[in-house]
Amino acid sequence: MANFYSPRDLNFQLFENIDLSKITDIPYFSDHSKENFELVLEAAKEIAERKLHPLLTEMDRKEPQLKDGSILIHPGMKEIVRQFGEDGWINATFSYDEGGQQLPWTIHLAAGYILQAANYSSSVFPFLTTGAANLIRSFGSKAQIDRFTPKMYSGQWQGTMALTEPDAGSSLSDLTTQAIPTEEEGTFLIKGQKIYISCGDHDACENVVHLLLARIKGAPAGTKGISLFIVPKLNPESGEPNDVTTEGLYHKMGYKGAPIAHLMFGSNEACKGYLVGEANHGLKYMFQMMNEARLGVGMNAVAIATAAFHASLAYAKERPQGRKLGEKNLSQPQVKIIEHADVKRMLLFQKSITEGTLALLIYCSWLSDQVTHDKDFETRKKRESLLDLLTPIAKSFPSEMGLQTTSAAVQVLGGAGYTTDFPVEQYYREARIHPIHEGTTGIHGLDLLGRKVIQNDGLGWKELMKEMQKDLIKAKSFPELKTQCVKFESAIQEVNTCLQKQLGKAQKGPEVFLADATLFLEVNGILCVSWMWLRQAATSIQALKNSSDKDFYQGKITTAEYFMEYELPKIQGLISRLNSETFPTIKMKESEF
Numbered sequence: 008m009a010n011f012y013s014p015r016d017l018n019f020q021l022f023e024n025i026d027l028s029k030i031t032d033i034p035y036f037s038d039h040s041k042e043n044f045e046l047v048l049e050a051a052k053e054i055a056e057r058k059l060h061p062l063l064t065e066m067d068r069k070e071p072q073l074k075d076g077s078i079l080i081h082p083g084m085k086e087i088v089r090q091f092g093e094d095g096w097i098n099a100t101f102s103y104d105e106g107g108q109q110l111p112w113t114i115h116l117a118a119g120y121i122l123q124a125a126n127y128s129s130s131v132f133p134f135l136t137t138g139a140a141n142l143i144r145s146f147g148s149k150a151q152i153d154r155f156t157p158k159m160y161s162g163q164w165q166g167t168m169a170l171t172e173p174d175a176g177s178s179l180s181d182l183t184t185q186a187i188p189t190e191e192e193g194t195f196l197i198k199g200q201k202i203y204i205s206c207g208d209h210d211a212c213e214n215v216v217h218l219l220l221a222r223i224k225g226a227p228a229g230t231k232g233i234s235l236f237i238v239p240k241l242n243p244e245s246g247e248p249n250d251v252t253t254e255g256l257y258h259k260m261g262y263k264g265a266p267i268a269h270l271m272f273g274s275n276e277a278c279k280g281y282l283v284g285e286a287n288h289g290l291k292y293m294f295q296m297m298n299e300a301r302l303g304v305g306m307n308a309v310a311i312a313t314a315a316f317h318a319s320l321a322y323a324k325e326r327p328q329g330r331k332l333g334e335k336n337l338s339q340p341q342v343k344i345i346e347h348a349d350v351k352r353m354l355l356f357q358k359s360i361t362e363g364t365l366a367l368l369i370y371c372s373w374l375s376d377q378v379t380h381d382k383d384f385e386t387r388k389k390r391e392s393l394l395d396l397l398t399p400i401a402k403s404f405p406s407e408m409g410l411q412t413t414s415a416a417v418q419v420l421g422g423a424g425y426t427t428d429f430p431v432e433q434y435y436r437e438a439r440i441h442p443i444h445e446g447t448t449g450i451h452g453l454d455l456l457g458r459k460v461i462q463n464d465g466l467g468w469k470e471l472m473k474e475m476q477k478d479l480i481k482a483k484s485f486p487e488l489k490t491q492c493v494k495f496e497s498a499i500q501e502v503n504t505c506l507q508k509q510l511g512k513a514q515k516g517p518e519v520f521l522a523d524a525t526l527f528l529e530v531n532g533i534l535c536v537s538w539m540w541l542r543q544a545a546t547s548i549q550a551l552k553n554s555s556d557k558d559f560y561q562g563k564i565t566t567a568e569y570f571m572e573y574e575l576p577k578i579q580g581l582i583s584r585l586n587s588e589t590f591p592t593i594k595m596k597e598s599e600f
Contacts, residue, residue: 010321011060011314012124014052015559016362018045020369021117024546027373030111035102035380044114050094051118055125058087063126066264067433071209073256078208078266084129085211091133092162098140105144106160112299112379113372116306120365123310127437128264131307132165135206138300139166139218143237146284146292148193154243155216165212168300169201169219169238169270170293177450179290180229184221184272186236186280197221197238197280198273200254203444207268208240208253215240217251219272219280220289227287235289236280238272250278261436301402301445302371308441309364312409315416315434316357322420322429323350344419352573353419357412358562359540359570364405366539371401388463389470396459396467397535399451404532406441407448413438452524455531456509457517468506475499475538482545487564491544491571495537498575502534505582522592523585530581537575540567 021027021044028041062083071080091097100115101107122130140159144152158164175182184199199221201207208215217238226232240251255269272278284292323345330342344350374394381387413435417424424431442448460468479496482488509527513520544567547560554560 011055011317012121012310013313013317014048016365017048017117017120019543019546019559019563020362020366021113023550024366024543025113025369025373027111027113030113030373030376033377033380035109036111036376038109039111044111047099047110047114047118048121051121054087054090054094055121058083058090059122059126059129062129062264063430064433066126066128067261070258070263071256071266073253076253077210078253078256078268080209080211080266081264084132084209084264087129088132088165088211089162092160097133097137097162098156098160100137101141101144105156111372111376113369113376116303116372117369119303120306120310120313123307124314126264127307127311128262131265132206132211133162134303135168136162136164136166138303139168139216141299142218142235142283142292142295145295146235147237151237151281151283155237155239158214159216163212164214164216164239165206165209167204167207167215167217168293168297169204169207169217171201171203173200173202177447179220179233182220182222182233184219186221186223186234186282188224189279193282195221195223195236195280195282196273196276197236197278198276200272201270203257204268204270205444206265207270209266213241214243214246215251217270218283218293220293221280223286230290232287233289234286235283235292237283238278238280242279250275260439261433262440297445298398299375301398301451302368302375304441304445305364305371305402305405306368308405308409308438309361309368311434311438311441312357312405312412313361313365315413315431315438316354316361318429318431318434319357319416319419319424320345320354322423323354326420350419353415355566355569356573357415359566359574360405360408360412360536362543362563362566363536363539363570364401364408366543367397367401367535368405370539371397389466392463392467393470393474395462396455396471399446399455399459399528400532400535402445403442403448403451403528404536407529408532409438409441410435448528449525452526452528453521456524456527457521460506461510472499472503478538478542478545482541485545485548487548488541488544491541491567494571494575495541498534498537498578501578501582502530505530505585508586518593519590522590526581526585530578530585533574533578533581537570540570543567 022041030036031039066081069081071078095108098105098107099110100112102109119134136159140156143155159166170179172182186195186197188195219236219238220233221236222232223234239249242249250273252271252274253268254271257267324343326344327341328344330339371394374390378387378391378394416431417435420429420431423429479492483492544564547563551557551560
């Protein structure tokens, strides 16, 4: 029995709030059905319960070790990694011709959510390989596809994304890893180093295939001169070492079961890399993987926060403490802490963020499936612009708020939550990575305000407003949602006015314009999750009429009310700051700290 997520809520999100079964109208998905999707989710639940979740604490306590130049991970991962390959998880979304299942990414992401909630560390191995293999199949030659992807799909070979360098983190234009042409066409000698490479080396697979960014000798400066290469740890034919060495292993505060490596390439001038696609197009190619990964990170954050919520909810239902306020008779038994209003506030906060952001990520993945396979150019352009706009929000808001909700989970348990006897302290540590990797929150704030709201003449923003208005009109048909509709409609107007004021600041230069871009990102995170709750409330009111599952739907309606009453008003303070003409963050000098 899953105790780390709610199968009932996931079913609601996929088949009631979105009605994903209609996606089978797209020819690519036509062989599937709702029943088939449910079988996939049940399979994910089974492996999560039987294989992943039992190792959650053990993988945290027995983290990977670097020994004799190789990283050794938990021995239980060998079977799990191979099973992910044998069961078809790695290439499930790819075409039948490639051995895939043509599964919607929405279902794949939802299955990933189950696995991540069970044990985040163990869940990352296959999906990193999926992203790397997808780059090869999308931009590589047929020879490269045939050479590398079959064993990646089978789980025999791990895939990674190798971007970050000691002096080039978010600033990829400064990367220095070199690619020197050889006499063999398309083959280069790679020389440099990469840090923080997830699953960059481990003993649960036979080889590691790095999708690596480097600069060909003589290439233009900045991002225009970046190319993408396949760099295997071992030669794919001979199995001989390819001059890729593991220089170090990072020991982290959380997410300990998955190794994060410091890698050296070409220390002996013998590291071969194979150019993917055209030279100097590497960043464009890599962004395909990064954009998918960003939504994946958002889902990772939701999954961990969800597991923490369910752990604290279970504790609150069992832990007796105190009596109801106003109860003076000490002979009366103590009540469970879930009966205290402030504990319910903390639980509602967790429920509203986790289920609200889950709804947003499922909405985004649903858009992605349509963008990828819709044949109508104009429709695809609009949905793609909307998805591009939502991506920095859907990555960053769950990541930042997941920290707060896991903190609330610890608080619900009180002193017990601060101990290793309960899992919430581990969830709290594991949640911290998500505002950092795949672009920090600050980077995504710059992306949203500085690029996404204005690109294509503001098409993405226009589509967002159109979709919000459409759902607002539907919600207004339910008298029960009158107050929530008023609050949400007012918030839309306030955010639009704020945006116009921010665009006006652009005339004063980029530093003034983007100084508080992260706050603008937070405002839109709150607005978008409010939108998701209005949708869920409307769906639940309709379902209540003909359902015996009244507690579930009423819980949705009350949580939507909570979000509109407690969380949505927070945008007013943020907007007040955004509209200010005073900039202490610009004014402050280094010496004044």
